[in-house]
Amino acid sequence: MKRLTVFVLSLFAFGILVFSPNEASSREKQRIAYVDVNVATLWTEPGLLREIDAPSASNPADLNEWIGSMKYEDKLWLVGNLETQALYGSKVTILEERGEWMKVAVANQPTPRNDIGYPGWMPKAQLKDGHSFxxxxxxxxxxxxxxxxxxxxxxxxxxxxxxxxxxxxxxxxxxxxxxxxxxxxxxxxxxxxxxxxxxxxxxxxIPAPTGKDIVESGKAFLGLPYLWAGMSGFGFDCSGFTYTMYHANGITIPRDSSIQAQHGKKVEQENLQPGDLLFFAHDKGKGKVHHVGMYIGDGKMIHSPNSSTHVRIDEIKTSGYGEEYAGARRYID
Structure with missing residues (x-):
């Protein structure tokens, strides 16, 4: 089974060029740090924290307390205020510092927003500086x-x-x-x-996976509550779920669903195989992609739908998403 490393291909798709010696030298001087909590949560701006979010921003962080304490309305407020998450030991590049907050780019989370990695703000206390690690x-x-x-x-x-x-x-x-x-x-x-x-x-x-391998990885999280921007076993959003299942199996795909929908190999609905990613868009599938699930066979998908629910398996056509189906992509040859 040939592995397709989408991250490398995406460098060209996102318009990233080969750097000159001066540009490469500049990159070497960038400040590198590492995530020093089990899961770091990245925000759209510094200082947006509510009192209920404190466990997510401390060192150590307590994701169980944070997620467990939030009601539906509390989780819904996170939509649009969080960017992504980064796991313990993840490499980040520091882009900006503002008081006790750092704007960083998380490595290995491809996005056209920043070629270094996925950007967002996180507490300085959750980082360790230096290249030694x-x-x-x-x-x-x-x-x-x-x-x-x-x-x-x-x-x-x-x-x-x-x-x-x-x-x-x-x-x-x-x-x-x-x-x-x-x-x-x-x-x-x-x-x-x-x-x-x-x-x-x-x-x-890391052994090249089959689509069924990736589906089996996903099934281990059935019942896990949804978390906007979630990228961990404490909670996933829709694209965080698909990204993580692939990444844990050695394949790096874009972080967000709208970009995941632009890469890989296009697959017609009648030719779907387990592990293929399914995309859903506004305006009956013709508008902006807003959701992604993973095909598991028999007309069903596994996905992390929204703040009111959890990782679950649904029929594609009867789950409320069928009318918004916008196509599928395959990331495994």
Whole structure:
């Protein structure tokens, strides 16, 4: 099964050119940092936080408390105020600093808005500066493939340090029979249960998935509450869900549904296969794309629909989306 790495192709589609030596030198001087909480939430502007959002903006962050405390109206308010999320250890480029807030671009979340990564504002306290952490990845990395798992401070796995999400990647230090030792951005070495991770030397070692593999990854999150801008096992939005299922299986696709709909290979509805992405648009499918789901077979899709519900499986034609169907794309050859 040949893997299609959409991120590389998208560089050209988004009009990104080869940089001159001076431009490349300038990029080397950019300030790099790493996410130092289990999930960092990025906002459209600094200082938009409500009191209820405090657990998401602290270090450590408490996503369970934050999401669990919000009612429907509280979640709905987030629409348009959040940009995306970034997982523990994710690399970001600092674009701007304003008081206790940083505007960053999250690596490996392709978007035409910024060729460095997906932009947004996050608390400075949730970042660790420097390039040293990136060097740790030379030994390989542990990829979390459980919906969530714990990092432990001790090798006997008794002292819980932090609960981290599916698709989190941390530098690998040591592998034992039932556990692995990893490095964190700012808190030294920690341990995880081996059964909850896969170990790779580099990204290319992640096995090329089938569409069914990606569907099975998605099914592990059935019932998980929707979160606007969500990118983790604590909560997903529609495109955060599809992006993360692909990324955890070694394929990088654009972050947002409207851009996901522009890449990959166009597929007619009668030729759909499991793993294909399905898009839905305003004006009976002819307007702007506003939603994405993943085909699972038998006329059904798995998706994370909106703030009132959760990851679920629906019939494409009878779910309220059928009349807005706008086409499908395949990201696996």
């Amino acid at each position: 990136e060097k740790q990845f030379k030994r390989g990395f542990a990829l979390v493939d459980a919906p969530k798992t714990w990092l432990y401070s001790d090798s006997k796995l008794r002292s819980k340090f932090m609960e981290v999400s599916f698709n989190t990647r941390l530098p690998l230090l040591q592998v034992k029979k039932d556990k692995v030792k990893v490095m964190t951005p700012g808190n030294g070495a920690k341990w995880m249960e081996k059964q909850d991770v896969s170990v790779y030397q580099n990204e290319n070692q």
